Amino acid sequence: MRPWDTAAEDDLRRLLNEWDPIGVADDVQDEYDCMLAPLLQRLRSGADRAAIGEFLRHELEDHFGLGPLGLRPDVMAARVIDWWTSTSPAGDVAGA
Secondary structure (H helix, E strand, O other): OOOOOHHHHHHHHHHHHOOOOOOOOOOOOOHHHHHHHHHHHHHHHHOOOOHHHHHHHHHHHOOOOOOOOOOOOHHHHHHHHHHHHOOOOOOOOOOO
């Protein structure tokens, strides 16, 4: 069983689609679903903004074949961390 719920996936999907680094979210709502489980696993294990930013940068470069310049994975990482900390129950962090 996954350590998160469908609502978390939906919220994270919405954030990724708003970011939309390859510009297809209006047509393909699940384009970034490949990042959902890895991001949620990292968040659940306590990853910080730098780790999330590095993951996003890696996905942009290695998975989507894009350069991260102008796409600002660091800014998106901050949004993801802010979302996670504002919606996660107090006991839903690593080590709790």
